Amino acid sequence: MSIRLGVLASGTGTNLQAIIDASEQGRIDAAVVVVISDRRDALALRRAEAHGIKAAWVNPREYETRDAHDARVVEILKSHDVDLVVLAGYMRLITRTFIDAFPRRIMNIHPALLPSFPGKDGLTPALDYGVKVSGCTVHFVDAGTDSGPIIAQAAVPVLEGDTPETLARRIHAEEHRIYPEAIQLFAQGRLRIVNDRRVEILPEGQSRTARTAATADAGSGLTPDAPLRARRALLSVHDKTGLVEFARGLVGLGFELVSSGGTARTIAEAGVPVTPVDDVTGFPEMLDGRVKTLHPAVHGGILARRDRRGHLQEIARHGIVPIDLVAVNLYPFQATVNRQTERGEDLGEDTREDAFAEAVENIDIGGPSMVRSAAKNHAAVVIVTDPSQYEMVLGHLKTSGNVPPEVRRELALIAFRRTAYYDATIAAYLEGVVERDRAGVARRGQAPAPPVAAGSFPDRLVLPFEKAYDLRYGENPHQKAAFYRHPLRRALLDLGATLPEATQLQGKELSYNNIADAEAALRAAEELDEGPDGPAAAVAVKHMNPCGAAVARDILTAYRLTFESDPVSIFGGIVALTRPVDAGLAAELVRTFLEVVLAPGFTPEALEVLKAKPNIRLLALPVGAARRAVAAGAAGSAGAGGLFEAKTVAGGLLVQTPDLIEVTPSQWKPVTKRRPTKAELRDLSFAWKVCKHVKSNAITVAKAGQLIGVGAGQMNRVDSVRLAVGHAGEKARGAVMASDAFFPFPDSIEVADRAGITAIVQPGGSLKDEEAIRACEAAGMAMVFTGERHFRH
Structure with missing residues (x-):
């Protein structure tokens, strides 16, 4: 809706500056595209250049006649597709050649209250006559001297002792105010000339765009009593919240409404005038509603640039009316497929094909097309995509037009x-469908067709996530943060226990660090979970590293052992449990300060006990379900948004598949003469699982199903070993040790031996593996290689 201004100035250009400022601040729907002066040294030209505006000097001495000079000025203005010419201190009388080129599209400002004191100097004669009130006038330019129709005026009292200079300063202040206001009235199409003399200022909402007015009737410009085109709004929404009120508001502001299908019916039933979209296109809705708005009469009206006269003339030739506002929200694809998941329809043998067909029908085509068209042409078209925006848009229209x-x-x-997220959600859904299709073919013993796109990762990665909630701050108080969730229930269910699906039963809102640590605790606990028939497991995490972990016959014992792993570090930590919390365990939990407790459930009695610590955040979620889902092969349907792990780098994204333990203890390779005992093997398996969740370089020491020492995040491995065995102390004697990667030197083995470690599990793969093996043999330790590394950064 922005118009293009050409400004002519001979002097300092203070009015030009006021217009530029008003444009850049959004106070007028106009932009200065060229500034022309008859003086090479005019400060106005420098002002234009400072704002990146084309500045042109047209030297009158180079032209034999005034008409020839003005013809060149007109040529420059038209080459910049100017809609309105603004004279801002231009000290030359313009010719009929100029006026005929821009009829009723030239404005001037004069430092007097016209029709009094026209001419070059309006100040001195006013003071000589002793007027008590002077001022300034904005008017359209005609062939006379300051005689054109008056648009706006501002009065300025004349004070005793005023000189032309002191009065001019006060008048200039008013000029800087009313000139942009007059330009805005023109831009809004609110100026109509009556009887070729008087300018009528139309009420807000009864205007047509100045661009349309200025180009109507083959470029004749603003004509006396010219008919007005109401602004047009296209409404097509699935979510009808606030629709009727919004429609009424637009009509009250002079908009003509065009709408389709159910949107049109809702508006019409409320008694609001609306034009069906098929009256605009000349075609009925087709293909069961698949084709409604995909038509040049719609998209031509949206996409036509108002600053290109050729665009407007072209749509006019085809009878296409410009569309000034588009309000669209899309078919509920996400809600549809999530509802199917809740009902089990997306995986049911008898329902999945019908569910897929329903999902496809809820892929919106016309809506995103209109949204993208309007967003592309947002300089002229207001695009509204959510009911929450209605009040704000109406407010702007009522206030400034x-x-x-x-x-x-x-x-x-x-x-x-919005459209990018919408498409990304569809892609994530289809990815899961394709993966399930291929898995189904494989289960039937058939060879699936080769994938269309080779490789594990797509060439272009789109990940849909919706904001769950804002967080108070990020990792530190000066950082902002939010928590996002995957939009598809199927992806979340296939992943098992996930924090987005957790139910918070008590406590303050989760922080950024709470969520990060809770995720680390959850994954470590699931690593230790062996299902309902296996031992109970508990994990305590601090700063993304396990500081305690244990497995035991019951969850109370497992938690007590976890606490004893490191009674100091667990303070302020996060605890994850693989069994529900009862009153007895709750009594243990409230004995220390914990930030978060995750568990499959909390009994009413436990919740009553935990009220003693109301700030503890209690999260109920099916801990262990994810590991069982992965083991069952179900998580493959989660797709990129579910199973890929991602980490940002400046300007990029690192993506990988999850780090799953694929080599079981039965596949480990003993490399020493002494084999681990059964008890050592159980502890080695436990230590190996926990070690996978410790930051590298990672060392864990364990005994009897309990973590007793951790060395995390050190820059060399032997320091991690020293930390782990030092933390274990005397308990290290008879314990086992796990390392997330190979030992580059035998020094780590020697430190472990002095601490009393009896067995070691590590991936192997070092050039000096033989030296490590010899060190174990010399110490009488057993060592096994997994052949699988688990770095964690």
Whole structure:
């Protein structure tokens, strides 16, 4: 809706500056595209250049006649597709050649209250006559001297002792105010000339765009009593929240409404006038509603640039009316497929094909097309994509007659984000369907067709996530943060226990660090979980590293052992449990300060006990379900958004598949003469699982199903060993040790031997493996190689 201004100035250009400022601040729907002066040294030209505006000097001495000079000025203005010419201190009388080129599209400002004191100097004669009130006038230019129709005026009292200079300063202040206001009235199409003399200022909402007015009737410009085109709004929404009120508001502001299908019915039933979209396109809705708005009469009206006269003339030739506002929200694809998941329809043998067909029908085509078209042309079209935006848009339209450029641009940003998210959600859904299709073919003993795209990762990665909630702050108080979740229930269910699906039963809101540590605790606990028939497991995490862990016959014993792993570090930690919490365990939990407790459930009695520590965040979720889901092969349907792990780097994204333990203890390779005992093997398996969740370089020491020492995040492995055995102390005697990667030197083995470690598990693969093996043999230790490394960064 922005118009293009050409400004002519001979002097310092203070009015030019006021217009530029008003444009850049969004106070007028106009932009200065060229500044022309008859003086080479005019400061106005420098002002234009400072703002990146084309500045042109047209030297009158190079032309034999004034008409020839003005013809060149007109040529420059038209080459910049100027809609309105603004004279801002231009000290030359313009010719009929100029006026005929821009009829009723030339404005001037004069430092007097016209029709009094026209001419070159309006100040001195006013003071000579002793007027008590002077001022300034904005008017259209005609062939006379300051005689054109008056648009706006501002009065300035004349004070005793005023000189032309002191009065001029006060008048200039008013000029800087009313000139942009007059330009805005023109831009809004609210100026109509009556009887070729008087300018009528139309009420807000009864205007047509100045661009349309200026180009109507083959470029005749603003004509006396010219008919007005109401602004047009296209409404097509699935979510009808606030629709009727929004429609009424637009009609009250002079908008003509066009709508389709159910949206049109809702508006019409409320008694609000609306034009069906098929009246605009000349075609009925087709293909069961698949084709409604995909038509040049719609997209031509949205996409036509108002600053290109050729665009407007072209749509006019085809009878296409410009569309100034588009309000669209999309078919509920996400809600549809999530509802199917809740009902089990997406995986049922008898229902999945019908569910897939329903999902496909809920892929919106026309809606995103209109959203993208309007967002692309946001300089002229307001794009509204959510009912929450209705009140704000109406407010701007009521206040200023338009939506400011910076707001339209932000609405366009939101629109493109919305369509990108919508498509990404569809892609994530289809990815899961394709993976399940291929798995089904394999289960039937058939060879699946080769994938269309080779490789484990797509060439272009789109990951849909929706904001669950804002967080108080990020890792540190000065950082901002939010928590996002995958939009598809099927992906979340296939992953088993996930924090987005957890139910918080008590405590303060989760922080960024709470969520990060809770995820680390959850994954470590699931690593130790062996299902309902296996031992109970507990894990305590601090700063993303396990500080305690244990497995035992019952969850109370497992937690007590976990606490004893490191009674100091667990303070302020996060605890994950693989069994529900009862009153007895709750009594143990409240004895120390914990940030978060995760468990499959909490009995009413436990919740009553835990009220003693109301700030403890209690999260109920099926701990252990994810590991069982992965083991069953179900998580493959989660797709990129579910199973890929991602980490940002500046300007990029690292993506990998999850680190799953694929080599079981039965596949480990003993490399020493002494084999681990059964008890040592159980502890080695436990230590290996925990070690996988410790930051590298990672060392864990364990005994009797309990973590008793951790060496995390050291820059060399032997220091991690020293930390782990030092933490274990005397308990290290008879314990086992795990290392997430190979030992590059035998020094780590020697430190472990002095601490009393009896068995070691490590991946192997070092050039000096033989030296490590010899060190174990000399110490009488057993050592096994897994052949599988588990770095964690």
